[in-house]
Amino acid sequence: MDKVDRIDLKIIDELQRNARITVTELASRVGLSKTPCQLRIKRLEEQGYITGYTALVDQSKLGLDHIAFVQVTLNNTSSKALAAFNEAASKIAEVEQCHMIAGGFDYLLKVRTRDMASYRSVLGEKLSTLPHVLQTTTFVVMENVKERGL
Template identity: 35%
Template structure:
């Protein structure tokens, strides 16, 4: 909660964050115009939002189909134990798998949920065989292929 106490976001800050989530490469002058600020005031606010950690980084979002990995698979993993050393070993190992986009520790039936991308079912079989089955502490694994992406965003509500 310490991060939340750093600064209070006003309406202008929220509008800046909203615009930047939609288009991270927007020119400062265009951003300033959209939120009714001078270019210099806009630049100062964005720098402050970056310094305070509200903006972590700027990235390019790639098209999975054009990159040759159109299949998305969600993998639920249950570990054999919740011991700290097993959790740490699993988390360290899963970060080294290039096809895993996200890994979430969860409360519920599974301990972790992974978001994996692959070319197709054969490629996922390779990822499963080469990486997932070798992860430390895994007792059970269940995979679900996404048939179609209905909705997807990276934008947080501001």
């Protein structure tokens, strides 16, 4: 993969702040003309630095105010067990993020639901029944202080 330079990094930073920015405005902000800026964006996409574009949504306006982080410990960490967990966890709509962790537990999940009652249901019916789950520990978010892109 080709290396990125400071202009590429500026392009990436600006697109992370506002993916709907016009190419003309983006070019102006990074010190390029429109065509070279478009070419750099295309190259960054083709090389996998930019993997997609998305809309940031205020989840609380959709009634999804409850956020919990869940530590998951597995009873088996063989490659096959990890793959089974990964596949099953990725299918749960309420799981916004799933990270394999090096430390005292195996995974950290960010789970978003309407309220504590719906979280309890997700925990009991979905998370606890994932392949190879030995134990879960839940940490409920009291206030969202900073989230990238917001």
